[in-house]
Amino acid sequence: MAALGLGFIALHGRPRACAAASSAPAAAAAPPVLGDVTRPHFPILDQTVNGCKLVYLDNAATSQKPVAVLDKLKDYYSVYNSNVHRGIHALSAKATEAYEVARQKVANFINAETYREIVFTRNATEAINLVAFTWGLSTLREGDEVILSVAEHHSNIVPWQIVAQKTGASLKYVTLTEDETLNVEELKGLFTKKTKLVSLHHVSNTLGSINPMQDIIRYAHDHGAKVLVDACQSVPHMTVDVRGLDADFLVFSSHKMCGPTGIGVLYGKHDMLMAMPPFLGGGEMISDVFLNHSTYADPPLRFEAGTPAIAEAIGLGAAIDYLSNLGMDNIHAYEVELSKYLYSKLSSVSGVRIYGPKSGSERAALCAFNVEGIHPTDLSTFLDQQHGVAVRSGHHCTQPLHRHLGINASARASLYFYNTKREVDAFIDALNDTIGFFS
Numbered sequence: 001m002a003a004l005g006l007g008f009i010a011l012h013g014r015p016r017a018c019a020a021a022s023s024a025p026a027a028a029a030a031p032p033v034l035g036d037v038t039r040p041h042f043p044i045l046d047q048t049v050n051g052c053k054l055v056y057l058d059n060a061a062t063s064q065k066p067v068a069v070l071d072k073l074k075d076y077y078s079v080y081n082s083n084v085h086r087g088i089h090a091l092s093a094k095a096t097e098a099y100e101v102a103r104q105k106v107a108n109f110i111n112a113e114t115y116r117e118i119v120f121t122r123n124a125t126e127a128i129n130l131v132a133f134t135w136g137l138s139t140l141r142e143g144d145e146v147i148l149s150v151a152e153h154h155s156n157i158v159p160w161q162i163v164a165q166k167t168g169a170s171l172k173y174v175t176l177t178e179d180e181t182l183n184v185e186e187l188k189g190l191f192t193k194k195t196k197l198v199s200l201h202h203v204s205n206t207l208g209s210i211n212p213m214q215d216i217i218r219y220a221h222d223h224g225a226k227v228l229v230d231a232c233q234s235v236p237h238m239t240v241d242v243r244g245l246d247a248d249f250l251v252f253s254s255h256k257m258c259g260p261t262g263i264g265v266l267y268g269k270h271d272m273l274m275a276m277p278p279f280l281g282g283g284e285m286i287s288d289v290f291l292n293h294s295t296y297a298d299p300p301l302r303f304e305a306g307t308p309a310i311a312e313a314i315g316l317g318a319a320i321d322y323l324s325n326l327g328m329d330n331i332h333a334y335e336v337e338l339s340k341y342l343y344s345k346l347s348s349v350s351g352v353r354i355y356g357p358k359s360g361s362e363r364a365a366l367c368a369f370n371v372e373g374i375h376p377t378d379l380s381t382f383l384d385q386q387h388g389v390a391v392r393s394g395h396h397c398t399q400p401l402h403r404h405l406g407i408n409a410s411a412r413a414s415l416y417f418y419n420t421k422r423e424v425d426a427f428i429d430a431l432n433d434t435i436g437f438f439s
Contacts, residue, residue, distance in 0.1 A: 017386055017387065017430075017433045018051065018052035018053065018386075018387055018388060018430075033334065033420065034326070034330060034331070034334040034417050034418075035334070035338075035417060035418055035419055035420035035421075035423075036420060038066075038326070038417060038418045039418050039420075041066040041067055041068070041322075041418070042064045042065070042066055042067075042418055043067065044056075044064050044065075045064060045418065048388065049384070049388040049390070050384060050385050050386070050387075050388050051388070052386075052387050052388030052389075053388055053426075054388050054390065055387070055388060055389045055390065055423045055426050055427055055430075056390045056419075057389065057390055057391050057413040057414060057415060057419065057423070057427060058390045058391060058392050058412075058414060059256075059366075059414045059415060059416040059419070060205050060233060060256075060366050060392070060396075060412060060414035061392050061414070062255045062256060062261070063236065063255065063256050063257060063258050063416055064258070064416075064418070065258055065259070065260070065315075065319075066258055066319075066322050068318055068319075068321070068322050069258060069259060069260070069315050069318045069319050069322065071318075072314055072315055072317075072318035073260065073311050073314070073315045073318075076095070076098070076310070076311045076314050076315075077311060080094040080095050080098070081095070081311075082094070082095040083095070083307055083310070084096040084099045084100075084307075084308065084310055085284065085301075095310055098314045098317070099308070099310050099313050099314060100115070101317060102313040102314050102316055102317030102320075103115045103118050103120065103300070103313070105316075105317045105320045105321065106118045106265055106316065106317070106320065109235075109320045109323075109324065110235065110240055110241065110242045110250070110267060111241040111242055111243050111244065112242055112243070112267055113243060113270065114270060115300075116270055116273075116298070116299055116300060117242075117267055117268055117269065117270050117273065117299075117300075118265060118266075118267060118300055119265070119266040119267075119268065119273070119299065119300040119303045119304065120263055120264075120265065120300070120304055120308055120309065120313055121251075121263070121264045121265065121266055121303075122262060122263065122264060122309070123253050123255075123261075123262070123263070123264040124155065124230065124232050124251040124252055124253040124264040124265075125155035125264070126264060127251035127264050127265065127266035128155050128156055128159050128199075128228070128230070128251055129155075129159045129279075130266055130279045130303060131228055131249050131251075131266065131268070132159035132160060132162070132163045133159070133163065133279060134276040134277050134278070134279050134303075135226075135249075135272065135275075135276050136159075136160070136163040136167070136197075137163060137166060137167065138276065138277055139196065140163060140164075140167040140169040140196055140197075141167060141168065141169070142167065142168030142169065143168065143169070143170070143194055144167070144168075144169040144170070144194050144195075144196045145169065145170050145171075145172055145190075145192060145194045145195045145196060146160050146163075146164065146169060146170075146171050146172070146195075146196065146197045146198075146199060147171075147172045147173075147174065147187065147190050147191070147195060147197070147198045147199070147200075147225075148160060148171055148172070148173055148174075148199055148200070149173060149174045149175075149182055149187075149200055149201070150173050150174070150175050150176065150400050150401055150404045151176065151182065151201065151204050151206065151207060151209075151398060151400075151401045151404075152199075152200070152201055152230070152398070152400070152401075153201065153205060153230060153232070153397050153398060154397045154398070154399070155230075155397070156199055156200075156201065156228075156230050157400065160199065169196070172190045172195075173400075174186050174187040174190060175404065176207075176404065179357050179358060179361065180207055180209070180355060180356050180357060180405075181207070181209045181211075181356070181357050181361070182200070182209065182211050184212065184215070184216065187216065188219060191219075191220075191223045191225065193224075195220075195223060195224070195225045196225055196226065197225055197226050197227070197228065198216065198217075198220045198225055198226075198227045198228070199227070199228040199230070200213070200216065200227075200228075200229065200230065201229075201230040201232075201233065202229050202230060202231045202233065202234035202240070203231075203233035203234045203237070203364045204233070204356065204364070204398075204401075205232070205233050205366070205396055205397070205398065206355065206356070206368045206396050206398045206401055206402075206410070206412065207355055207356030207357070207368065207401070208339070208356045208357065208363040208364040208365075208366045208367060208368070209356050209357050209361075209363065209364075210234075210362055210363070210364060213227075213229055213245055213247070214244065214245050214246070217229075217245055217246050217247060218246070221246065226248040226249070226272075227247055227248050227249070228247075228248065228249040228250070228251070229245065229247045229249070229250040229251070230251055231250050231251060231252045232251070232252050232253050232256055233256070233364060233366075234252075235252040235256075235257060236252075236256045236257035236258075236323075236416075237331060237332060237335055237364065237365070237416075238328060238331070238332040239328045239329060239332065242267050247267070248268070248269055248272055249266065249267065249268050249269075249272070250266075250267040251264065251265065251266050251267070252264065252265050253265075254312060254315070254316040254319065257316075257319055257320075257323060258319040258322055258323060259312070259315050259316035259318070259319035259320075260309075260311070260312040260315040260316065260319075261312070262309050262312045263309040263312035263313055263315075263316055265316075266303070268299070270299070273299035273300070273302075273303070274298065274299060276299075276302075276303075277296075278296055278302055278303065278305070279303050279305070280303075280305040280306070281294075281305060282305040282306045283305065283306055283307075284297075284301055284304055284305055284306060284307075284308070285297055285301055285302050285303065285304060285305040326417065331417045334417055335364075335365040335415065335416070335417060336362070336365075338365045338415045338419060338421065338424070339363050339364060339365040339366075339415070341421050341424055342365065342366075342367055342413065342415060342424050343363060343367060345424055345425070345428045346367050346369060346413070346428065346431075349371075349428065349431060349432060349435070350435075351371050351372040351373070351435065352369050352370070352371055352372075352431075353369060353370050353371075353372070354367050354368070354369045355367075355368045355369065355405060355410060356368065364414075365414065365415040365416070365419075366412060366413065366414035366415065367412065367413055367414075368396065368410040368411070368412040369410060369411055369412070369413075370407060370409075370410050370411065371411075371431075371435055373438070373439075374434075374435065374438050375409070376393040376394070376409045376410050376411035377393045377394070377409065378438070379393065379411050379431075379434055379438075380392065380393035380411050382434045382437065382438075383427075383430050383431065383434055386430070386433070386434070386437075387426075387430035387433070387434075389426065389427050389430045391411055391412060391413045391414075391427075392411070392412045392414070393409060393410070393411045393412070394409050394410075395408070395409055395410075396410070396412055413427060
C-alpha cells in the first residue's frame with residue numbers, strides 16, 4: 001500500500017473536525033492525576049496546531065521539556081557559560097562543578113556504583129557505537145558471536161554489522177513468539193561457547209514489549225557472555241537499577257526523559273571501561289601527549305574527547321531532578337494505567353491491528369498499529385492537519401522488525417506521564433473521523 005502523499009486531499013477545503021481534548025479535568029471529576037498535575041510544567045503543550053488543541057502522542061521519538069529544564073539551560077548560557085575542566089576562573093569552575101554534578105545525578109538515578117561508570121555521549125546511538133568500536137573491535141575475533149533480536153532499533157544493529165564485517169564475528173538474531181514478544185527460549189538456544197555479547201532492547205519502541213532483562217543477563221553471564229542493554233524506552237518510564245540488573249553496558253538518551261537533545265549516556269562497569277581503548281582522540285581524553293605517543297585519561301574522560309555538551313549535561317541533570325521529584329514509581333504506575341486505556345480504546349476501533357503483546361500483558365504506554373486500507377503516513381497526516389494530533393508514522397528505525405511482521409510501515413501513538421486519558425479519547429475520536437474520511 002503506497003501513501004497518497006500530502007497533495008492527495010484538499011484538506012484546506014474541509015472544515016476542521018477537532019476532537020475535544022480539554023487540558024483541565026471536569027469540575028466534578030476525581031482528584032487530578034499525574035497528567036493533570038504536570039501539564040502546566042510543559043508550556044509547549046498549551047498551544048493550537050492546525051486550528052486544534054495540540055495532542056502530543058509522539059513521546060517515544062522525543063519528550064517535551066519542563067520549565068525547570070528550560071530555565072536551567074537559560075541560566076547556564078546567561079550566567080556561567082564557560083568551558084569545563086580547562087580553567088581556574090570563576091565561570092569555568094562553576095560550569096565544571098555543574099557538569100560533574102550532573103554526572104553524579106545520572107549515576108545515582110540508575111544506581112551505578114560510581115560516577116566513573118557514566119560516560120556522556122552525543123546520544124544513545126553514539127553510546128552503542130562507542131562500545132562496538134572499542135570493546136567490540138578489541139575483543140571480538142573471527143567466529144565469535146553476538147546475539148541481537150529482530151526487534152532492535154537500527155542503532156543496535158548497524159554498528160554490530162560493521163564490527164562483524166571487520167572482525168569476522170557473526171550475528172545471531174532471536175525472533176518473536178506468537179504474542180510478538182521476545183522469544184526467550186529461542187534466545188537461550190542460541191548460546192554457544194563462542195557467544196561473547198548479547199545486545200538487546202529493554203523496552204521495544206515499536207512493540208511496547210518489556211523484556212525480562214534481569215533473567216536474560218543472568219543467563220548470559222552463566223554462559224560467559226557480556227550484555228548491553230538499550231534502555232532508551234525504559235529509563236524515562238520506570239526505575240532502572242544497573243546493579244540490580246547486573247548489566248555490563250547500558251545506554252539511554254536525555255531527550256526521551258525531559259532533557260535536552262544532543263546528549264546521551266553510556267553506563268559501563270568500571271573494570272570494563274578501564275580495559276577499553278579510546279573511541280576518539282583529542283583534548284580532554286589524554287593524560288600526556290608526546291610527539292611519538294600519548295597516554296590516556298581514566299574513564300569516563302577517556303571517552304569524552306573535545307569540548308563536551310556542557311549545557312545539555314546540566315539540562316539532563318535538571319531533568320533527573322524533575323523526574324526524581326515526581327517519583328519514577330509514580331510515573332510508571334500512572335503510565336501502566338494509560339497503557340491499558342490506550343490499548344483498550346485503540347483495539348476497539350474497527351480495522352485496527354496493534355502490534356506487540358496483547359491485552360493483559362504488561363506493555364509500555366505506546367501502540368504501533370495499522371488501519372486496514374489506509375497507509376500510516378496518510379493517517380498521520382490527516383490526524384495532524386485535521387485534528388492537531390501528533391503521532392509518528394514510518395518504520396520507527398525498526399525495518400527488520402517491520403519485515404518480520406510482514407509490513408512496510410506503521411503508525412505509533414506513544415504516551416508520557418503528562419498525557420491524560422482525555423487525550424487518548426481525543427485521539428480515538430480523531431482516528432474514527434480519519435477512518436470515516438478515507439472510507
